[in-house]
Amino acid sequence: QLQLVESGGGLVQPGGSLRLSCAASGFTLDYYNIGWFRQAPGKEREGVSCISSRGDSTSFADSVKGRFTISRDNAKNTVYLQMNSPKPEDTAVYYCAASPLKSQCLGLRGPYFSSWGQGTPVTVSS
Secondary structure, eight states: OOEEEEEOOEEEOTTOEEEEEEEEESSOOTTOEEEEEEEOTTSOOEEEEEEOTTSSOEEEOTTTTTTEEEEEEGGGTEEEEEEESOOGGGOEEEEEEEESOHHHHHTTOGGGOOEEOOOEEEEEOO
């Protein structure tokens, strides 16, 4: 099975930056589309961003467009989520997940992701 491990979370100030990493263990990410999701306290999980297996297509939730970027380095078996100018409402546990279906990943449809990491918490506060 594909094992995913998130890292890079922590405390960040509004207007700062933070980079989250999603690393695969025991498998390569070359043929998987990777999405980022988040869940804030008391709220349902929501999609944040997706990058296709080749890295040629990306998608973002409206709430993070223009602030977050997503990238991948298949040679390092890692996908990154760059959080620029984070806001307090970005506070959540962030999860990465893998899907074999490009369209479903870009659409940030959680049920179509077969493998999930355990999450890394992000807190945006002064």
